[in-house]
Amino acid sequence: xxxxxxxxxxxxxxxxxxxxxxxxxxxxxxxxxxxxxxxxxxxxxxxxxxxxxxxxxxxxxxxxxxxxxxxxxxxxxxxxxxxxxxxxxxxxxxxxxxxxxxxxxxxxxxxxxxxxxxxxxxxxxxxxxxxxxxxxxxxxxxxxxxxxxxxxxxxxxxxxxxxxxxxxxxxxxxxxxxxxxxxxxxxxxxxxxxxxxxxxxxxxxxxxxxxxxxxxxxxxxxxxxxxxxxxxxxxxxxxxxxxxxxxxxxxxxxxxxxxxxxxxxxxxxxxxxxxxxxxxxxxxxxxxxxxxxxxxxxxxxxxxxxxxxxxxxxxxxxxxxxxxxxxxxxxxxxxxxxxxxxxxxxxxxxxxxxxxxxxxxxxxxxxxxxxxxxxxxxxxxxxxxxxxxxxxxxxxxxxxxxxxxxxxxxxxxxxxxxxxxxxxxxxxxxxxxxxxxxxxxxxxxxxxxxxxxxxxxxxxxxxxxxxxxxxxxxxxxxxxxxxxxxxxxxxxxxxxxxxxxxxxxxxxxxxxxxxxxxxxxxxxxxxxxxxxxxxxxxxxxx
DNA sequence: AAAGTATGCCACC
DNA sequence: TGGTGGCCCTACTT
Numbered sequence: 416x417x418x419x420x421x422x423x424x425x426x427x428x429x430x431x432x433x434x435x436x437x438x439x440x441x442x443x444x445x446x447x448x449x450x451x452x453x454x455x456x457x458x459x460x461x462x463x464x465x466x467x468x469x470x471x472x473x474x475x476x477x478x479x480x481x482x483x484x485x486x487x488x489x490x491x492x493x494x495x496x497x498x499x500x501x502x503x504x505x506x507x508x509x510x511x512x513x514x515x516x517x518x519x520x521x522x523x524x525x526x527x528x529x530x531x532x533x534x535x536x537x538x539x540x541x542x543x544x545x546x547x548x549x550x551x552x553x554x555x556x557x558x559x560x561x562x563x564x565x566x567x568x569x570x571x572x573x574x575x576x577x578x579x580x581x582x583x584x585x586x587x588x589x590x591x592x593x594x595x596x597x598x599x600x601x602x603x604x605x606x607x608x609x610x611x612x613x614x615x616x617x618x619x620x621x622x623x624x625x626x627x628x629x630x631x632x633x634x635x636x637x638x639x640x641x642x643x644x645x646x647x648x649x650x651x652x653x654x655x656x657x658x659x660x661x662x663x664x665x666x667x668x669x670x671x672x673x674x675x676x677x678x679x680x681x682x683x684x685x686x687x688x689x690x691x692x693x694x695x696x697x698x699x700x701x702x703x704x705x706x707x708x709x710x711x712x713x714x715x716x717x718x719x720x721x722x723x724x725x726x727x728x729x730x731x732x733x734x735x736x737x738x739x740x741x742x743x744x745x746x747x748x749x750x751x752x753x754x755x756x757x758x759x760x761x762x763x764x765x766x767x768x769x770x771x772x773x774x775x776x777x778x779x780x781x782x783x784x785x786x787x788x789x790x791x792x793x794x795x796x797x798x799x800x801x802x803x804x805x806x807x808x809x810x811x812x813x814x815x816x817x818x819x820x821x822x823x824x825x826x827x828x829x830x831x832x833x834x835x836x837x838x839x840x841x842x843x844x845x846x847x848x849x850x851x852x853x854x855x856x857x858x859x860x861x862x863x864x865x866x867x868x869x870x871x872x873x874x875x876x877x878x879x880x881x882x883x884x885x886x887x888x889x890x891x892x893x894x895x896x897x898x899x900x901x902x903x904x905x906x907x908x909x910x911x912x913x914x915x916x917x918x919x920x921x922x923x924x925x926x927x928x929x930x931x932x933x934x935x936x937x938x939x940x941x942x943x944x945x946x947x948x949x950x951x952x953x954x955x956x957x
Numbered sequence: 958a959a960a961g962t963a964t965g966c967c968a969c970c
Numbered sequence: 971t972g973g974t975g976g977c978c979c980t981a982c983t984t
Contacts, residue, residue, distance in 0.1 A: 493978065501979095526979095708965095796979095799980075800964090801966075801977075802963070802965085802980050803980065803981095826979065834979075859980085859981075860979090879981080
């Protein structure tokens with residue numbers, strides 16, 4: 416990480432500035448699938464006598480050039496062994512057979528034959544969705560500003576009371592405010608943080624105020640109307656002394672009852688802040704393995720004394736806020752790898768949902784029961800972390816049964832020969848995939864997703880844009896097929912999203928962002944685009 | 958337009 | 971035990 420500069424006091428405010436130039440469509444990158452290796456290139460019969468080598472210099476003129484031998488062995492890209500190949504074939508990725516299954520991590524088979532990657536029996540989805548129009552209702556794309564590249568979204572948060580307002584935080588530290596009922600109004604605060612915005616929480620008692628935590632090591636309390644923020648906490652008071660000492664804030668949550676802000680860093684420490692007195696409370700407390708990142712914090716929605724934390728040490732811990740000391744956790748939830756997120760259920764707070772880099776979503780049905788083992792483990796592809804914001808399964812706050820969750824999928828799906836990455840809706844009480852969002856406009860992996868607290872709306876953040884989807888009903892109540900249809904229905908909801916966008920785009924600011932050039936970055940694969948798309952996703956209950 | 962790179966974890970010694 | 975090279979489907983910049 417480059418040395419983060421200190422956040423400036425006065426934020427930059429960019430309103431409604433749109434880069435239109437970048438939306439010109441580029442020619443199709445026809446990417447040849449797998450160049451057949453030429454074992455031998457022989458120029459013998461090529462333009463014989465013309466002396467390709469030597470029309471100017473006499474050297475070698477008239478002499479036949481020796482045959483050029485290129486010996487390229489077909490070697491697996493993954494294990495470098497001969498005899499097989501891994502990688503994309505068309506839009507399908509073939510695993511290296513010498514490696515454990517990419518999906519479930521067990522040896523003996525590959526992703527394609529993984530028992531967790533079963534073709535769904537309901538048949539309807541692959542056939543139907545191919546014919547559907549885009550289900551985009553609004554797309555916020557690349558309009559942040561002209562000079563600054565596309566937002567790489569790292570966090571999303573809906574406004575607690577204003578239904579059409581969504582906030583986004585990104586890799587650069589910018590905070591975007593989108594009112595999707597007014598697509599032409601957007602505000603970006605550029606200098607609240609100097610790098611990744613990891614967490615945003617509204618002050619629900621005064622909901623124009625926003626708490627944010629960032630990898631720049633600060634907590635900011637920002638007035639969203641003016642963009643003017645107060646620096647509440649800076650855990651690098653001595654500035655930049657190299658990457659090994661720089662502290663970054665990842666997890667953050669607000670405990671309204673106790674007037675507490677809790678935040679945790681990449682070395683395992685928890686910080687407490689009194690939001691009323693505006694002072695830091697006590698010393699930081701080691702709550703995960705020393706030196707390992709605390710990835711997430713969540714306060715229980717019904718029991719103010721309970722805190723949930725998760726970290727890179729492969730654990731999630733439940734704490735009593737009244738007794739926070741190293742190792743004093745009430746319970747410890749073991750995971751196979753890094754825990755990307757851990758959330759109490761939104762209403763009762765009695766369930767726990769975690770996402771781990773071992774490609775499993777785990778559910779504990781009751782925090783009052785035996786917590787030694789999760790109630791369920793759901794195999795799901797989300798383990799890529801190096802260059803991406805970690806995937807996090809998020810509860811649907813509208814689901815009173817506390818079972819529906821949304822999470823982006825890493826492994827791609829063959830969509831008419833294009834590899835796309837769906838967003839999955841999972842019934843965590845059964846492990847079933849109840850719906851998946853696949854769309855030609857959704858070309859990048861989407862690790863950040865948030866369901867609206869009241870409306871049937873999904874916000875998706877990816878490496879280059881913020882999407883708002885209106886997927887119709889997402890309630891978990893009917894038969895699975897019904898629910899799938901609801902998603903498909905949403906696909907058809909707008910016959911021409913394009914037309915709609917253009918309609919609303921008569922404001923002469925040159926902003927036609929949603930409709931133009933949106934597919935230009937799609938990877939096209941020369942290979943067979945047949946019904947390989949029916950290789951359905953794999954969500955399965957263990 | 959191929960090569961570089963930002964970037965995080967983990968295995969390895 | 972810390973330092974470091976290597977990655978399993980990236981995405982973007984030059």
